[in-house]
Amino acid sequence: MENNKIDLLIHNIGLLITMQEGDKPRTGSSMSGVGDLKNGAIAVQDGKIFAVGPEEEVRAQLAGMAITHELDAEGRLVTPGLVDPHTHLVHGGSRENELSLKLKGVSYLDILAQGGGILSTVQATRQATEEELFLKAKGSLDTMLLYGATTVEAKSGYGLTLADELKQLQVAQKLNESHPVDVVSTFMGAHAMPVEYKGREEEYVDVIIHEMLPEVKRRGLAEFCDVFCEHGVFTIEQSRRILSAAKELGFGIKIHADEIEPMGGAELAGELECISAEHLLAASNEGFAAMQRAGTVAVCLPATSFNLRAKNHARARTMIEVGVPVALSTDYNPGSSPTESMQIVMTLGCLNLGLTPEEVLTAMTINAAYAIGRADAVGSLEVGKQADIVVFNAYNLAYLPYHFGINHVNTVVKKGEVVVSAGCLCSQAFDSSAAGAAHAKAVR
Incomplete structure (x- = not known):
């Protein structure tokens, strides 16, 4: 049965950098082409990217679909994890x-x-x-x-x-x-x-x-x-x-x-x-x-x-x-x-x-x-890849290396789940896996 639900929609992205990959590592001048667009959005379903692009286009793709959670990026910079x-x-x-x-x-x-x-x-x-x-x-x-x-x-x-x-x-x-x-x-x-x-x-x-x-x-x-x-x-x-x-x-x-x-x-x-x-x-x-x-x-x-x-x-x-x-x-x-x-x-x-x-x-x-042999799953924001996403407290890319010595991260999404929010770890993300819970119990 077709999944008609979106788990997470990140919207109101001021600058979205997708880093869409092609089929090999970037070399030469292609290392400068980061796939940036303004007023973007990302839709996540089952831990993977369902749609990514200009917000207007993404919302059109989601017409008729239920959205479980929306995250307002408040005009910030968003990149791949x-x-x-x-x-x-x-x-x-x-x-x-x-x-x-x-x-x-x-x-x-x-x-x-x-x-x-x-x-x-x-x-x-x-x-x-x-x-x-x-x-x-x-x-x-x-x-x-x-x-x-x-x-x-x-x-x-x-x-x-x-x-x-x-x-x-x-x-x-x-x-x-x-x-x-x-x-x-x-x-x-x-x-x-x-x-x-x-x-x-x-x-x-x-x-x-x-x-x-x-x-x-x-x-x-x-x-x-x-x-x-x-x-x-x-x-x-x-x-x-x-x-x-x-x-x-x-x-x-x-x-x-x-x-x-x-x-x-x-x-x-x-x-x-x-x-x-x-x-x-x-x-x-x-x-x-x-x-x-x-x-x-x-x-x-x-x-x-x-x-x-x-x-x-x-x-x-x-x-x-x-x-x-x-x-x-x-x-x-x-x-x-x-x-x-x-x-x-x-x-x-x-x-x-x-x-x-x-x-x-x-x-x-x-x-x-x-x-590390993971380009098929991570490293860019593309449909079908893992929803590994960072929202920075910045509004352009140059600000990150320019203002050094601090942490610019606001939010981190890993496989579609918010694991860092407002710069703090989300404890529930660390308790969600059976392996993590088992190990935590073992070392207590």
Whole structure:
């Protein structure tokens, strides 16, 4: 029987940005075409977009249909839900003690060599219980949602043993089941070399390939595999071995490439046809060309280069000019980018990467969705897609990166349900899923 009811109508939208996608990530000048229209409306049915466009046209489509709930946007800016395609959401501890080292000029790799950095977080994550990791990560996920992120990628990589990597991935899975935000999991056992394998690095690579990857796949705990290909971490050949093995098992593959030194990681991303390559501060023009040929999305992380006080930032402007699709992300993690705010990244994307507000939003919506294999469901406001929508306390797009350091979100709709209202979490949204209720009961 035909459903003759609309669950939610968002109307009186001053500026509606639809980001209608096409069939591939945006590149070049197309990153500036955001599909904006004035006086818009969005109709939602069964968690998906039923109609979107000028309000007059949408209301004409709804003639004769009952509307359960109407939301007046009061002339505000409305965009697709933001997609954060690179985070290290699940981890133990924090690393504020490293701030003084950075201020004294100690480099990221030097801190890591001294047993700090990632290895410090590994120790804290191994010591944390699954419940402790869940509650900590849930707090961060709540903040991400409050700032407009409705889909988030989460990498493991702070366990570096099979049991501890599985622990991280199980937490991410439970969050995906119990939290309004969609969590897309990436296995990253190749995030650092464990101290217990010092001098036996190839043995650890074998453990990843022959023990960790098959077990993660068997349990269905991750969709992607990522490797930190960097001097002093994993070599090009080690990265190639791990990613090739992951690809054979059916994982999508990603790579932390050329963050600090030019290693040829971007070239490897193109060679292996990675879905995305991340960081890329030191990537070469040859690497960009390889990524362009492969259709690999460049995930740039301007909050990381800002926080590391890097002299240079990712050459996003060059990437766009040569036809590489660019996405932006927080890289939320306890060391190099301890922020959950995609809105801070908007500002840094403009000021440090030289992107326009339109390019920034493209990079945080449809291109970010492509970077995690979710463009069929999220990243744009189109009929049939998930109703993931943000209403901002702004009336034009440029205001978001211009007025920085605050949260502009007024309302967030996730799968058709209002989960943030007047800048506050709606508690009923967190109680609606059986998995969420069961877990809440278990941890009380």
